[in-house]
Amino acid sequence: MTRFIAWTVFLFGCLFFVLPLLGLTEFSLSMRREGYTFDAYRVVLADPQFRATFLYSVMAAVMTIIMGVLIVVPTAYWVRLKMPWLRPVVEFITLLPLVIPAIVIVFGYIRLYNTSSVLPLMGSTAGTTVLLICGFTVLALPYMYRAVDTGMRTIDIKTLTEAAQSLGAGWFTILFRIILPNVLVAVLSGSFLTFAIVIGEFVFPALLNLPAFGPYMQIVGANKAYEPMALAVIAFTITWACMGLIQLVTRFQKHTQVKR
Amino acid sequence: MAFLELAGLKKSFGDLQVVNDFSLNVDQGEFISFLGPSGCGKTTVLRMVAGFEEPSAGSIKVGGTEVTGLKPNERDMGMVFQAYALFPNMTVAQNIGFGLKVRGTPKADIKPRVVEMLKIIQLEQLGDRYPYQLSGGQQQRVALARALAPSPKLLLLDEPLSALDAKVRVSLRDEIRSIQKRLGITTIFVTHDQEEALSISDRIVVMHGGVAQQVATPFEIYNRPSTKFVANFVGTLNVLEGTVVDSALGKVRVNNDEISLKQSLNGAKNGDAVSLALRPEAMALGDYKGHDSELHGKIADVSFLGSVIRVRVNLGKETIALDTFNNSRTPPPNVGDNAKVTFTSNDLLVLQ
Ligand SMILES: Nc1ncnc2c1ncn2[C@@H]1O[C@H](COP(=O)(O)OP(=O)(O)O)[C@@H](O)[C@H]1O
Ligand SMILES: [Mg+2]
Numbered sequence: 001m002t003r004f005i006a007w008t009v010f011l012f013g014c015l016f017f018v019l020p021l022l023g024l025t026e027f028s029l030s031m032r033r034e035g036y037t038f039d040a041y042r043v044v045l046a047d048p049q050f051r052a053t054f055l056y057s058v059m060a061a062v063m064t065i066i067m068g069v070l071i072v073v074p075t076a077y078w079v080r081l082k083m084p085w086l087r088p089v090v091e092f093i094t095l096l097p098l099v100i101p102a103i104v105i106v107f108g109y110i111r112l113y114n115t116s117s118v119l120p121l122m123g124s125t126a127g128t129t130v131l132l133i134c135g136f137t138v139l140a141l142p143y144m145y146r147a148v149d150t151g152m153r154t155i156d157i158k159t160l161t162e163a164a165q166s167l168g169a170g171w172f173t174i175l176f177r178i179i180l181p182n183v184l185v186a187v188l189s190g191s192f193l194t195f196a197i198v199i200g201e202f203v204f205p206a207l208l209n210l211p212a213f214g215p216y217m218q219i220v221g222a223n224k225a226y227e228p229m230a231l232a233v234i235a236f237t238i239t240w241a242c243m244g245l246i247q248l249v250t251r252f253q254k255h256t257q258v259k260r
Numbered sequence: 261m262a263f264l265e266l267a268g269l270k271k272s273f274g275d276l277q278v279v280n281d282f283s284l285n286v287d288q289g290e291f292i293s294f295l296g297p298s299g300c301g302k303t304t305v306l307r308m309v310a311g312f313e314e315p316s317a318g319s320i321k322v323g324g325t326e327v328t329g330l331k332p333n334e335r336d337m338g339m340v341f342q343a344y345a346l347f348p349n350m351t352v353a354q355n356i357g358f359g360l361k362v363r364g365t366p367k368a369d370i371k372p373r374v375v376e377m378l379k380i381i382q383l384e385q386l387g388d389r390y391p392y393q394l395s396g397g398q399q400q401r402v403a404l405a406r407a408l409a410p411s412p413k414l415l416l417l418d419e420p421l422s423a424l425d426a427k428v429r430v431s432l433r434d435e436i437r438s439i440q441k442r443l444g445i446t447t448i449f450v451t452h453d454q455e456e457a458l459s460i461s462d463r464i465v466v467m468h469g470g471v472a473q474q475v476a477t478p479f480e481i482y483n484r485p486s487t488k489f490v491a492n493f494v495g496t497l498n499v500l501e502g503t504v505v506d507s508a509l510g511k512v513r514v515n516n517d518e519i520s521l522k523q524s525l526n527g528a529k530n531g532d533a534v535s536l537a538l539r540p541e542a543m544a545l546g547d548y549k550g551h552d553s554e555l556h557g558k559i560a561d562v563s564f565l566g567s568v569i570r571v572r573v574n575l576g577k578e579t580i581a582l583d584t585f586n587n588s589r590t591p592p593p594n595v596g597d598n599a600k601v602t603f604t605s606n607d608l609l610v611l612q
Contacts, residue, residue, distance in 0.1 A: 159345040162312055163403075165332040166339035167359035167410065181349040 021236070028229035040230035049216060050231075057205075057213035060129065061198040064136040065191045068144040071137065073187065076148045077179050080157050094145040097138050102203040105135055110207070128208050135204045140194035147193065151186020152179075188249045192242040200235050261324060263288035263446055264309075264414065269318035271304050271470075278304050280470040282318070289444045291437065293457035296467035297493065302450045303418055305467075309448065310416050311335050322413055338407030340417040344399040346391040352402050353378070353387035359410035377405040380439060397428040404436065408443065415440065415447040421456065433460055454494050458482060466490045483539075488611040491537045498543075498580040499611070500536045500555075504528050512536065515576045519553045521605055535611040542607040543582035545571060545593065551602035555580075559597045573599045 031039040044050055079090050097105075109131050113121040121127035157179070164174045180187070205212030217235065221228035262285035271279040279301045286292050294302040307313040309320055311332035320328045327335055338359075346355050356377050357370045365373075378384050381401040391399055400420055407415060420436070421429045437460040440447050451457050457464050458478040466473045466481060466489070474486045485491035488499070502512040502519070507530050510521035514536070528534050544551060560579055561572040568583050569592050582601060593599065 155348065156343060156345065159341050159343055160347065162310075162332070163339065163341060163345040163406075164347070164358070164362075165312075166310055166335075166337055166416075167406070168333045168336070168362045169358075170333055173362060178347055178349070182347075184349075 024229055025233055028226060028233050031226040040226040041234075044220075044227050044230045044234070053211050053213045053216035056211055057199050057201075060133055060136060060212065061195045063133045064140060064198050065194050067133060067137045068140050068194055069187055069191070072141070072144045072148050072190070073180060073183065074175060076145060076152055077157065077175065080149070080152050081161060091145070091149075094141045098142050102135070102139060102201075103207070105138060106204055106207045109135065122208070125210070128210060132204055132208055132210055132212070135208075136194075136198045136201065139201065139204075140190075140197055143193040143197065144190040147186045147190030148183055151183035155182050185249050189246040192246045196239045196242040199238055262286055263290075263323055264448075265319075265321040266305070266309070267319050267321075269305060269308060269320070270316045271301070271308060271313060272316050278470050279308070279315075282470070282472055284465060284472065284475060286446060286448070288446055291440055291447045291449065291460060291462045293461040293464045294448065294450045294467055295454060295457040295464050295494070296452065298452055300467045301470040302452075302467055304470075306416055306418055306448060306450050309414070310337055310339055336410070336412050337414040337416055338410070338412035340400070340403050340407050340415070340420045342419040342422050344391070344396070344403050344423075346399055346403055346406070348391055350390075351387065352383065352389050352391070352394070355391070355402055356405045356409050358406060363410060365410075373409055377409050380408075380442075381405045381435075395428075396424050397432055400424065400432060401435070404439070408439070408445070413446070415445050417447065417449045419450055419452070421451070421453075429456075436460070458494070466493060468493070485537070485609060485611075488535060488537070491609060491611055496540055496581060498538045498540065498578075498582075500538065500575075500578060500580070502534050502536055504530050504532045504534060506530065507532075514555060515557075515578075517555045519555075519605055519608070521608060521610070523606070523608070523610060526610055537609040537611055538580070538603060538607060540570065540581045540583040543580070543601050543603045545573075545582070545584055546600055546602065548602050551604055553603055553605045553608075555601045557599055557601065559593050559595050559599050562592050562595060564592065571599075573601055575601075 028040050029036040029038065031037055031043075075090065079086050110122065111117075113119055113127075113131060115123045121131050160178055160182075161174055164178050169177070200214050200217065201212070202214035202218060204210075204214075206215045206218070213235075217228065217231050220231055264284075264286040266282060266284045266286075269279055269282040270277070282301075282305055284292075294305065296302055304313060308315050311327070311330060311334075315328065318328075319326060322335075347358065350358065353374050357374045360370045360373060374387065375384075378387055381404060383398060383401060383405075386394065386398065391402070394402065400423075404417075404420070417436070421433055424432065433456055436449075449457075449461065458481070461478055463475060463477055464481050465475045466485075468489045474481060474490045476484075476486075481490060481494055485494060485497075491497045492499070500514050502514040504525060505511040505513050505518065507525055507528060510523070510525060512519050512521060512525075512534060519536075525534060555573075555575055557573045557575040557580075559571060560574040563570045564586070567586050569586055570581055570583055571593065572579050572581050580601070
């Protein structure tokens with residue numbers, strides 16, 4: 001009986017997720033009256049705006065990942081190694097972006113870095129893009145930190161560090177030759193999550209007036225019928241591909257783990 | 261001049277004083293063991309030598325040069341940990357070559373050195389394996405090779421055998437000693453296992469409560485322990501509580517028997533209590549050639565251990581253990597029998 005209820009709930013959950021997706025996909029394929037067609041996708045992919053905004057967002061995502069890794073890996077390492085009592089505090093700080101709306105951060109940036117401020121980053125597109133990447137890094141912080149910190153739990157940070165030190169290694173070598181390679185899988189899964197979050201992000205680029213994929217989707221959605229559905233399916237596929245990659249690298253990790 | 265000089269080392273963690281005035285001189289090429297129960301500060305002293313802990317007081321010199329203020333990566337000391345601590349992302353060969361690579365040794369020089377080290381630890385075939393593909397004993401040998409590859413000034417080992425099973429422990433222990441002798445590297449080996457320390461060391465430092473209780477050769481430590489703690493910790497020991505009857509003649513009463521000692525009573529006066537210690541193998545049941553002293557009691561317990569029979573004799577207040585060799589013609593005594601225990605008074609240790 002309980003089994004039956006469990007299955008019912010499971011099925012209901014599936015329907016809840018899958019039905020709208022199916023509807024969406026079906027609609028995106030119905031641009032012509034006579035039957036299913038990929039016309040909507042063809043139109044979207046051929047749109048130079050799509051290519052430009054998508055490339056821009058990919059670039060922003062990659063920069064975000066690099067910046068996130070450079071901030072998070074040394075921080076998580078140092079906290080675990082030297083200041084374990086600080087971990088709850090750091091964890092709390094990294095969770096803040098989940099609580100504070102992105103719009104608050106954007107308005108903070110606009111106030112601090114507008115053209116009449118001391119550091120007028122918003123005077124140029126390049127400067128504004130830097131702000132965008134900083135904002136994205138903050139957004140991705142909870143996911144990146146969690147992934148990396150969990151990865152560090154699986155290796156004996158302290159002893160590996162001491163072993164490397166006694167062999168003559170300095171901090172830079174330890175961080176980039178020992179620690180980073182051993183948490184690479186965690187870093188990768190954090191990176192894919194970051195990518196999935198950042199690629200379609202709307203608030204930051206819209207308010208900073210940047211040509212990113214999120215605002216483009218919104219514009220297309222407001223003006224067309226079939227194309228936005230195709231875009232949604234594409235965005236969804238990217239997200240799921242990222243999740244799939246996380247699964248893949250996690251499986252790969254088993255191969256390199258230390259046997260105890 | 262000693263190669264490694266530790267002078268007045270102290271270490272406190274908050275209010276807890278862990279190492280208290282620890283001094284030691286080690287000669288070049290010597291194999292020193294730190295032996296003591298868990299928590300006595302062995303690891304802390306070793307970590308101060310390696311540079312992972314900063315001494316609260318005292319100094320560390322290597323080859324006459326002060327190293328106390330140097331960082332661990334500036335000290336040129338090889339360290340082997342209980343948990344192996346091989347780098348999981350590197351192959352065996354890369355692990356062994358790491359210290360040389362970090363020092364900027366040219367690639368062409370690293371390779372032959374790695375091959376040489378692999379040969380020394382007898383794992384020539386396994387250079388391309390990853391640590392997780394090796395057994396514990398193999399991993400620890402790689403860790404040893406990794407520590408030795410850059411030819412460090414000192415080799416420091418912190419309970420390197422504790423995580424291994426008994427058989428591997430013994431064979432690797434002998435291997436470590438023979439490699440150490442071959443390379444002539446000055447070595448400090450931390451262990452809580454007395455057999456380990458006795459079997460491989462040039463000298464042993466017995467530690468207790470952050471203090472070096474005795475520093476001596478294994479033979480000295482076993483046969484002439486200088487404190488009650490050392491006597492008790494190393495090997496099995498019978499401690500007899502006696503009272504000085506005549507300090508001038510060295511007469512001491514133990515229960516109802518009187519023993520004459522030739523050795524010094526450490527300034528004890530008539531009526532003072534003294535502790536005397538005696539190894540089980542120094543005693544015999546009944547008369548024995550050369551034995552000049554005797555104690556009387558009753559057999560309390562007999563355990564047959566194969567080639568050796570361990571007999572426990574109740575002397576009234578105390579029970580002592582003694583070992584006799586098994587002899588197929590004379591069966592062991594029965595529990596409750598009267599027993600005369602004999603020994604040479606010279607074998608008695610007067611404990612401080
Ligand atoms: N980092 C530390 N902080 C506080 N106490 C410590 C620290 N390291 C060691 N101790 C304490 O110092 C004492 C000696 O430790 P240790 O040198 O590891 O002993 P051993 O290696 O002989 O077992 C122990 O009581 C231990 O709890
Ligand atoms: Mg220890």
